[in-house]
Amino acid sequence: MNQNPHYTKHHPRWYRVRMPIFWWVHKWVHAKFILRELTSVAVAFYAMVLLFQIRAVAQGPEAYASFLAWHKTPVAIVLHAIAFLLVIFHSVTWFNLAPKALVVRLGKKRLPDFVIAASNYAAWAVFSAAVVWIILSN
């Protein structure tokens, strides 16, 4: 069976249109979707920062000091500010979509979507509070 629907030997008269590269600019929901997908770059950025931090710690106090010094440069601060905003957007859209994937039943009733989303937000708040506590108690 022909698996590629774009390729058909017959019916040359069917009218087909290819999707343009900028298909997503016309509708806000589509633009928001592309933006959400792009924010994963910021998530990757944070992962890289963490890896470099671990490497600096392993290399000793001098390397760690230069790692910290780089983070005080204006470039690093701007990069972090942008990445932070993008990661917030990423997290919020992710939590809002969580009820789509998670269907929890209590007895006969399905837990409403906002309960699932709210429990995600609550977990986020608890973990963030724990991180703040760890940082401040040092």
Add this chain to the structure above:
Amino acid sequence: MPTTLTLEVFRYRPEAEAEPVLQSYEVPFRKDWVILDALNYIKDNLDGSLSYRWSCRMGVCGSCGMMVNGTPVLTCATFLEKYLPGPIRVEPLKNFPVVRDLVIEMNDFMRKLKRVKPWIIREEEKPLSEGEYLQTPAQLADYKQYSMCINCMLCYSACPIYGLEPSFTGPAAIALAQRYNFDNRDQGKKQRMEALAQDGGIWECTLVGECSVVCPKDVDPAGAIQRYKVASTNEWWKSLLMPWSKT
């Protein structure tokens, strides 16, 4: 309240023109008319050559899906009044080849539907003498939502992934696979997973979510696909950690 309204209708007559054109028709405005009524008015009174599909006029058959002002809708369930003062642009469903005017070619969808085996699969059929397979209302509730699909293909038109990657099995077919997966009488989950965990299956979906927005029957195909991803991931972990267990 206007007395007439303009419809800009997508015309494609392959024997006469290489590119489609928009043709304007002036139709009477009536509060109780839907887009399909206006198309029927055109066909009966203004231009008998206009081609489009329709049948039941009551949102059951799923034949009259079209793009109205860029959004896929059932034209039998969309009132003219919503688009005042017009004009209203009516085009064939997006992401499908157009055969003529508003008629699209749907074989690709029919083929994909068949691939997910949307019927009850039993490992072994029990003899008729043992009676029917019983089901409680709670078990029915598990899949009922997904069984409401009328195959109108609005979700395929709303899905940019299907437009970009035509091998994607697509929202309705995957939701219908789930309709049978969640049916307690069915034992075909594994066969369907084999068809859907590979290229063109559930992992093509990046959750744009528009399929569920346009669905006229509240099937929520986007939700069905995400639940499938969770199930597929669980199965993968299970086969990794407990290779001896039968899934």
